[in-house]
Amino acid sequence: MMECGARGSSRMLCSGPAIRRCGRCGAVAYCSISHQVAHWSYHKEECGRLEKQMMNAHLLHHFPFPFSMEATLQVVEKKVTRCSFLMQRNLHLLGMWKHECNCGASVSSADYLRVNDEWGLQSLLCPCQEVPKPMSVCLNNWRSYYDWRSIPLNSPVAVLLHWPLTIYHSIQLAASINLLPEISNKLLVHYLGPDKELCQLSVFKELHALFPDLKLHIELIGPAVPQFRNGERMTLTGYAKCLEIDCYCKSRAENGGRYPFDKSSGVSLGFHKGFYHDLFKDVLKESFPHVIIAPNAGIAAYSSWLPTIELIKDMNVPTIITDYCEEAAYLAASCITTVTSRPLSIPVQLNPFRQPLVMEDTALYLPCYSNCFIFGI
Template sequence: MECAWKGRTNRCLGPARRRCGGCGAVAYCSASHQISHWSEHKEECDRLKQHMKHIDSLNEFPFTFSIQATIQVCEKRETRCSLLRKWGIHQLGMWLYECQCGTSVASFSCSRDCFFSIKTFLYLERVLRVAPLTIYHATQTGLGSRISETNQKLHIHYLGPEKELLQLAVFAELHALFPGMDVHIEFIGPAVPQCRDGQSFTLRKYARCISTDCSCRSTEDVSWGLHTSKSATVSMKLRRGFYHDCYRDIVKDSSPHLIIAPNAGIAAYSSWLPTIELIKEINVPAVFSDYCEEACNLGARYITSITGSPLSFPIQLNPFRQPMVVEDSALFLPCYSNCFLFGM
């Protein structure tokens, strides 16, 4: 936890151990920094206090590892690395990118072999599958009954992918989540490497696991008991750049039914302004997620100030948020990948 006044005027005097007595969500290195920050913090203090009341529900997951992956990580008794080591999957396959040991997206290999294999780990697979599960939930939220109007062809524009670029194989789960439907996803963002700009992929029904004797290697297409259409596909295309710059070229191939922006940080990046204006113009449902309720609140206020309209989808807890807390968050609030959703 960093001092909430860090980087302003005076240098911090030490660790941020002095918590706000009102909300308890922010901390300071000294009384002087707390006093200096009050003129800004007083507007958010009551709101953060209400958010802090939701801690128990945020940490509640129906998994055997919930306390380890939530409370113990927040209290620094565990880390993501230590948990993955205990589970025997540290630095294996796509799990590599779930801790600080993982290769950064900036060093994303330019080889075409990006589909790392993965063995199914019962409940633990939820850690990796948060992205496709969030797509499913966002589709139900953003389209609802209108999904029938897609004629079994669902086109999604996925904005700002980062770690997802190193875990593309997990999106094969969309075969099970949208049975019999062709799903096409355009991944658009500045983190897409130049060498992969414009590349297209079609996924198998399920990712192959790392075990050489697993039955999934004995057939070309495994359905694991799910009756899906043989003709249904999950296809993807990578696009480098900001959405507002790429949109005109993208829609030549793929007009979206839905726009999804995971962990968007709407209020933190000025580049969102032209994108929000574009989304308003094209009038396509857009669902955003973020790590905590306060980030969504700031993002929602930013969107309404630009569009002049209220949200179409109010801020709501994502039941498919990742069940491992984000380490070293800026607030004492527990933060999870794709924790809350809201939309326009």
């Protein structure tokens, strides 16, 4: 249910559901005329900007998948839910898919303890094996990824693979404007503020395919890291597995889990519970990053980001950030430029590898997607 735009900024109690939308931008709704009038002194500063964002909202829904209408506009219009989308594909509350709807929102320690390693899909529909052909050009959208991996576009794997593909795209963005230092065979990433991907760690196995010639080490740092994972190290081998018992991916696992990856490549994870600005001295003793990535950061919404932005400014490390909608990215960019006193190195832009399943119950009528907009310091 949409929240009243004046909630928290007015001493008056809301009188009911927020169904009265701003006649100009259409992005904000109110419970009553009185709340709308009371909120205008604040909203008038953002109304024109939100109007432009709403006019371009249709671009966010553009995906190459046959299920795109179902996963985007029909969810926005309440004709479909994230739950029903997953149920239709027999993936609801299954393994890595469990946390893609409100039913799986409450995470238990048991979910963190095990690494769910199955797609719950037939081998034809998921990347359960090594890549038969090398990447000839950089991937720049979901269609190019699906073509390269020989996965049909009706497969829903992009709903989970937006995590590793956003890492891939972030590194490509940083490299495209010469922000990354020269890398020989090892790439170190500091990944700030992980949340539900902590229960979907197997999707990061796809980084084997995306960076076949690199040793990729990712330090996951944030308050959502469970205490028992604090300080843990994990090596990801192979790929997440399909449903088929006789698939090649299962026979590899039965033979000791050995995958024919080059010794110069590999993907490993480290975990740190807490805020980056509190932990950075200890983390930097182990690895100084080539790049920092902060997914769905919400920088303008959380004051805890301010000392982290100050730190990043002093470290002078390329930092790629994503957020759920253009307004959140705009507010984050304003906050960052105020703190750093310099413009963004990568302007706010649409992430071609955003999750192709729209978020539910958002604060604005602006459509929101996980890892939707991307920008850099």
